Amino acid sequence: MINVKRLHHVAYRCKDAKETVDWYQKHLNMTLTVAIAENEVPSTKAPDPYMHIFLDAGMGNILAFFEIPNSPAMGRDENTPQWVQHIALEVENVDALVAAKNDLQAQGVEVLGPVNHGVFKSIYFFDPNGHRLELAANTGTAEQYAELQRVAPLMVEEWSLTKKAPNHAAWLHQQDD
Incomplete structure (x- = not known):
């Protein structure tokens, strides 16, 4: 049985x-x-130079990026x-979220x-x-997170049959700001 300890890193492409x-x-x-920079990909041995950078995202979490200049321009x-x-x-x-928003906007x-x-508030940017x-x-209570975990399998099962949003956790977006 595989026992994952945590994410080692998550990697995306960068320009x-x-x-x-x-x-x-x-x-x-x-x-x-x-x-890490190589002129050959270690796993495939392809001759493809790259720069692989790793950034500390806190608490042992790593956000990584690859710059791969010989590939076509990035798209989505x-x-x-x-x-x-x-x-x-x-x-x-x-x-801290509001302060981050203000700081980002000031820049x-x-x-x-x-x-x-419902159980967390978010800001978004690129x-x-x-x-x-x-x-x-995070803004939720232990009881709210426990309820979300309880209904998660039920919601996935219902979704798999109907492809319509189950109502088990509709309360998340029905709260006042």
Whole structure:
């Protein structure tokens, strides 16, 4: 049986490794921890130079990027709405979330939110590579999280049969901001 301890890292593509490091350091206070560059991909042996950067996202979480200059220009899956694929990062509380929004906006970053998701609030913005980022602050109670975990399997089963949103957790977006 596989016993996953935690995420080791999550990797995305970037347009420019240095620009990406600078942006994440400036806007999200992340530290560059590792940079790996090769002219050959270790797993496939393909002759494809790359720069692989690793940023400390806090508490042992690593956000990584690849710059691959010999590949076609970056794009995104046009069949997937922009709001779907995103990187969500947790902040300490709602005050920290609001302060982050103000700081990002003061630096010229366009920010959406806060959006109330019932058990957390979020703001959304884009990095220089076009990746959507979310900062989230948990606001739920232990009882709310327990209820969400209880109904999750029921919701997935119902969704798999109907492809319509089950109502088990509709209360999440019916709360006042």
